[in-house]
Amino acid sequence: MTDAAPLLLALDRAGYRLTEPRRALAMLIAGQAGHFSAAGLARDARSARLGVGRATIFRTIEALAGVGALERIELPDGEHAYVACEPAHHHHVVCTGCGAAREIDDAGLRSIVRAAERTGYRIDEHRLQLFGRCAACQLGGH
Amino acid sequence: MTDAAPLLLALDRAGYRLTEPRRALAMLIAGQAGHFSAAGLARDARSARLGVGRATIFRTIEALAGVGALERIELPDGEHAYVACEPAHHHHVVCTGCGAAREIDDAGLRSIVRAAERTGYRIDEHRLQLFGRCAACQLGGH
DNA sequence: GTTTTTGCAAACCATTTGCAGGGTC
DNA sequence: GACCCTGCAAATGGTTTGCAAAAAC
Numbered sequence: 001m002t003d004a005a006p007l008l009l010a011l012d013r014a015g016y017r018l019t020e021p022r023r024a025l026a027m028l029i030a031g032q033a034g035h036f037s038a039a040g041l042a043r044d045a046r047s048a049r050l051g052v053g054r055a056t057i058f059r060t061i062e063a064l065a066g067v068g069a070l071e072r073i074e075l076p077d078g079e080h081a082y083v084a085c086e087p088a089h090h091h092h093v094v095c096t097g098c099g100a101a102r103e104i105d106d107a108g109l110r111s112i113v114r115a116a117e118r119t120g121y122r123i124d125e126h127r128l129q130l131f132g133r134c135a136a137c138q139l140g141g142h
Numbered sequence: 143m144t145d146a147a148p149l150l151l152a153l154d155r156a157g158y159r160l161t162e163p164r165r166a167l168a169m170l171i172a173g174q175a176g177h178f179s180a181a182g183l184a185r186d187a188r189s190a191r192l193g194v195g196r197a198t199i200f201r202t203i204e205a206l207a208g209v210g211a212l213e214r215i216e217l218p219d220g221e222h223a224y225v226a227c228e229p230a231h232h233h234h235v236v237c238t239g240c241g242a243a244r245e246i247d248d249a250g251l252r253s254i255v256r257a258a259e260r261t262g263y264r265i266d267e268h269r270l271q272l273f274g275r276c277a278a279c280q281l282g283g284h
Numbered sequence: 285g286t287t288t289t290t291g292c293a294a295a296c297c298a299t300t301t302g303c304a305g306g307g308t309c
Numbered sequence: 310g311a312c313c314c315t316g317c318a319a320a321t322g323g324t325t326t327g328c329a330a331a332a333a334c
Binding site: 078104105112113122126131 | 214218235247248249250251258261265266268269270271273275276277
C-alpha cells in the first residue's frame with residue numbers, strides 16, 4: 001500500500017539503473033500489505049505474468065536491502081521476510097496476524113546498550129524486533 | 143565450555159528420551175566456545191566419529207530449542223546460529239570476533255514495549271540481539 | 285511390548301551462480 | 310558504445326522427510 005517511487009529513488013541514488021524489471025518489482029513490493037518473502041514475491045510475479053526471473057527478484061531485493069529501502073527480518077517461526085522502510089536506523093513492530101509493520105524509535109535502547117557495554121563488550125550493532133497483533137487484528141480475530 | 147547436564151535435564155523434563163546420540167550431542171554442544179551452527183555441529187560430529195546422522199542433529203537441536211535450552215539467533219550476515227542458555231526469558235550479546243555469547247537482562251525493554259503498544263499493537267513477543275566484540279577480542283584484534 | 289528415536293538416502297526448497305543476449309545510460 | 314542487467318537453467322547447501330531397524334521406557 002506504499003508507493004513505489006521511494007524504492008526506485010533509492011536505487012537510482014545508489015547508482016543502480018532503473019530497468020523495467022526493477023520498476024515492476026518496486027510496484028509489486030509497494031502493493032504488499034505487510035511483510036513479504038522473496039519466494040512469495042516470486043509467486044506474485046509469476047501469477048502477474050511479469051516475466052521476471054527468480055534470480056532477478058533475489059538480486060533486486062538484495063539491492064533494495066543494500067540501500068536500506070528494505071529491511072530483512074526473521075519472523076518468530078524462523079521464516080525470512082522483508083518490509084519496506086525509510087533508510088534510517090530504526091526498528092519494527094510486526095503484526096503476527098496480517099504482517100503489517102510499523103517503525104518505532106529506539107530511544108530506550110541507548111540505556112540497554114550502555115548496560116551491555118558494562119560487561120566489557122563494545123557494541124557495534126543491535127537488532128530489535130517486536131511481534132504482536134495490530135489494532136485491526138485484535139478486533140477482527142485473524 | 144558449559145556443562146552438558148542442563149541440556150539433558152531439560153530434554154528429560156519435557157519427556158524426551160535420553161538416548162546415546164542426544165547425550166553425545168549435548169556434550170558436543172557444551173564444548174562449543176561461542177555460538178555454533180547446525181552445519182558446524184554436524185561437521186564436528188563427523189570428525190569426532192560420533193556416528194550420529196545429520197537428521198538426528200537437526201532434530202536434537204530443534205528439540206533443545208523447543209524446550210528453551212538453546213536459542214536460535216541470526217547473525218548480522220544472515221547466518222543462523224545457536225547459543226546454549228538458561229530456559230528463562232532473556233537476550234544475548236554476541237561477540238562478532240569469537241562468537242562468545244552472554245545473557246543480558248531486559249530491564250530497559252519494558253519501556254520500549256510500552257511505547258510500541260501506544261501504536262495500538264498488543265506486543266506478544268520481542269527479540270533483541272546485540273552484536274559487538276568482547277573484551278578479549280578487542281585486545282587480541284581477532 | 286509399546287512407543288520413541290535413529291540413520292540412511294532421497295527429497296525439498298530457498299537462494300546463488302555462470303553465461304550469453306539485451307537494455308540502459 | 311561500454312557496461313550493467315536480465316533470464317535461463319543448473320548448481321548449491323542447508324534442512325526435512327519416509328521408512329525399516331534399534332533403543333528406551
